[in-house]
Amino acid sequence: MTTDVAPGTMENETSKVMSLKHKAAYVPPPIPHVEMNQLPLSLLLRNLTVFTAKEISQFFKLNVHTGGKTPFEKKLELLNMILFLRNQFLKLYVLVKWAKTLKQNNFHSLIDLLNWFRNANMQVNNCTMALKQILGTMAGAKLPNPDLATSLEVLMLGRPNLPNHGFNLNGSQSDNLTIPNKLILKRLRDLNTCLSIKISLMTIPSQLAKYEIKDGRIVFTVKDEFELQLSTIDQNSPLFFVNINLLFNERLPLNLARLEKHINEILFKSTNPLCLVYQFLHKYILTLQMYMIHVELNALGLNGKYSGGHLVHNYDSKKQIITIKYWLQSKIANTCKCVVGMDKETESIVLEWQNPDVNKETVTTRYHGLLNNIESIIDEITFNHAQMIRADLLRTDTFQEDNEDTTSTSLLFQIPTTCATVSQIQLKIDQVSGIFYFHNPSNLLLSYARQINQSSNTQDLITVLGRLKLDKVDSILRHMLDKTGWICSDVVRLKSSIVPSTDSTFSKDIFVKLKDWPSNWFLVLTIISSTNTCIVEKRIGKILSVKGVWKLKYMDKKNVITSKLDTMTYPKMLTLQISILNKIVNHMIIDSLNELKIKNKICTFTTEDSNILPPYIIRKDGKENTDNITVIALGLESFLEGSKALNTILESSMLLKIDYQKMDIELYGKFKTDNEMIRCQCDELSIKFLEEDSLSFFMSENFGNLNDIMLYLSKFRKKLTQLIALTDVMDTLHSNFQSMDFRVVELRPNEIRFKYLPMKDSPDNEDCVIRIVTNQEKVEKLDIKLSEHNPQAMIQRFLDEKEGFAHNFIFHYLQFTLPLFRASKEADYTSSSPSTVKMHLFMHSLQEFHFLYRNHKVGGELSFIIQLRSVVRTRHQENTQYFVRFAQDYSQPQLQQQHPLSKAIAEIQKNAFSLALLKEQNSNTTSSTTTAGTATAGATMISTASSNKLLDLQDSSPTNAAVDWSSIKCVRLGSALACSHDQILPLLLQFHKSISDC
């Protein structure tokens, strides 16, 4: 305080005292009583009383006559009325009591006062409104440099209330006392001395040790905190507060009055005032600083570098703690937190970076001197944090350090740009937001930057980058494939990748095909990418959409071509187009074979396997390029769908050879044994037998469309089935017709035409036609048709009557009964002159024939019954023999003699049937018939198995037909005879002879 101010204050104080005195005498003007909407209490009472009296009299007047109301209703009405009136009086009673209380307590004055205030308020409002209106109307009026405060003073006082500093404006002598300067100076010096003595007697805390006494006051200076000025008036008085300056921020507005009050209180009361004052001020300043940090952070977070929600803080004024959170959008940095608080040891404000991952030995986590420095501290923390994350990522070996980057804030990541080249991509952390970003990003990188920032730990981030790399490789490969004419299918998506992704590798499948490929077949490129390498695996697979879900139907697991990404080139892609087709078809065939459940195996041309392949395939391949040839071994049994019986005819495995260059498909098979079929070439089957290996054959087709390959397979199968059926039938025929007359006229896949009759007996082209009726899989039946002029044609009827004869039986039967049918013709040949005897053969059944001889000359006829019976020779051997007897019993002599052909009967009876001749014949037996078997049951077996005789029979000609009874080998049974089939023809001829001789 300066001396020249002192008179002013004194003057002020005196005026205050004066006004107080003035007030004591002042009687306040009466407050106007509120009268609006108010009625005197007496009037209220009177109103209610009048109303009540009128109500009551009204009631009685209305109810004096009974009217329609019952007494109860009237009573109720009366009671309700009384109740209502009584209640109103109750209210008035209470009102009177309240009014009394209010009056006693002067409460009405309070109401009046409130009303008065309201009025005053309203007036002020009106004034404001009027002023506003004036302002509006005076828009054009302007006052240069208006001093409204002074203007108001002039308006109110008639003059400005300027400080006169003790001078009298009109120049007259002032009555005011002036203190001489000398006195003031002396007083100040005295004060200095006084203070020096006083301070030396006081305990001074170490923080306040630095002080200076001047101008009648002590000035304590605490560095970076405050400058406190204290003074006193004399030796006995305590110290008083004079002024305080904050040293860290001088512009800060201070509530000096409150501080003064508080400090003076401490100085006055305390026994150790300076200590307490220091403590108080220190705390005060710390609190202030805390608040200033809060303000600074506010500015930083809202408008400064970290604006945009990257930095938030929470200022807890009670606990004196500020919690700062930075990098709010960053997920990978899990704890981004700093806490500003008091350090108890040093009693100063400290900032602690609370990150558990930080290495506290190398990185500072505690910061002092925050004021005006908070931005750079947060910068340092974010930088350190970014470095930590970067170090973490570098440790994963996915990244390289950027040597050109001097600030070492970026990471390099390698991404292939083509198959062979790799480019470095810079990944950086934004220090303000903690978000990763790519340097010069492409669209792909941008989308992945988003994913990278979503990842919450290093591993996730690496995974995202792995996916990024995979995506990139995928797009590179797709581009290459597109350019080389492959078609990448975007539609096909497998539920799970063929090679599942692991922690360190990522895989993705690309399904490609060429235009002319069979549908559903794809080349599957599987990209397997890890941090450092990238491999592409090529497989062939068939993928079908089943009910909207793509399913892998076939996958070549053995022949996986694995190549590194950097080996993939455009030329290779083009070559692949050519070389891959065979494989596709192979797999397609194998898949189809598998689907048909045909056993199959791909044969390779490697040397160790070559001995498995038959030489005829090897030989051909010696000249040809084996690359275009595929050989697949097929299981015969499964190929022909399980007809095991056929295995006896053909070798169990077949070879399918596909030549892609010639577009040929060939099926090779081999017979187990030599058979008749091999010699009868059937052109229509187009089965060719190999020259080198007579048992091997092959079928060949030229394919136009790869999709139809399976058609050829079924064609082959049909042919093969026919071939086998044919072979089977042919074998049977050959074994049954073991004669020179047998000859196959025509051989077609389902028809065999052949001759078996001696040339002179068969006028037709063929004697018999066998049609092989097949269904899809096997031979259903054989249709045997005898030709029109075949003497045995009458058998046809019986064959047709009853189906299901084994063809073996039929052939045998035909061959066996042939002599019977030939007998009449043979008889014509033997007799030179036109015969008088006609022979007729009737067939009763397959077992029984009726032979009739008619002699025109004599006019008699003789018939025989010929039966086919099987004779058991030994236990395991049966033999079919002819049994011949007369149709009529001629055993009675008279019957015999009456018959015109009695002579023939007698002769036949005697020579053919009679047992009496047996003895004589036995003795006459020639040496050639030595093999007479032991007689069983009175029957003598005569071997007829003489090849000479057989030849004789077949070569029998009319010229040397000198047959007589003795040459016929048969078993005589008295009235019948049994003979084998080669004896029947001579026998019948002998009968003919006998009959014609009559």
Place this chain on the structure above:
Amino acid sequence: MATSHEDGSATHPNYYYYVDPSLPVYESQQPNPVDDLITIYGLEEVARQVARTNADGTKAVKLRKSYKNQIQDLSGRFITIPSRENGKGGEISDVIFQNNPDMMNQAKLVEGMSEEEYRDAMMKRDTGLFEPPQMDWDMCSTVIGQLMKSHPSEFKNSGFDVDDLAFDLNGTGTKTKKRKYKSNGSSMASPNTELQPDDMKRRRLE
């Protein structure tokens, strides 16, 4: 300030500002709203009592809404206090706030009437209401006679509650309490005066 102005007007020439000193000068409003009017008018005590908050900032005891305690000194036995909320209070304002002189008997100050006569006339202006022909007491007794004797149970289910009459039929009532209040000698008294400090204050005020 007024004093200094007077000094100024004496010392400065009139032309000094564009303000005519002869005109009536501004005088602050009386009473001055800037002053503590409550104190000036001696209303501190009553203001303190009805204040919504106590001196320490806590919420003060609410003012009563029910007038139950105010009518305890009456002879009735009020079980339910008629109020607007329970529908038994009825509307009074239109009865008591009518201010229509034509409907009321007026006493006129006729010339030559002494002040005493006028006051007498004023007092007796409404007596006519209770006398025939306005009120025929004979007719009243006739009608009452028609009503016959009643029993409380009679009014069951008729929408009328006998208790609302507040007749102290069995004589117990609240007489003991009533005496107690009377002994206090205060119409402001409430049954639990001693227990509530808020009410204590009020009573002391008187």
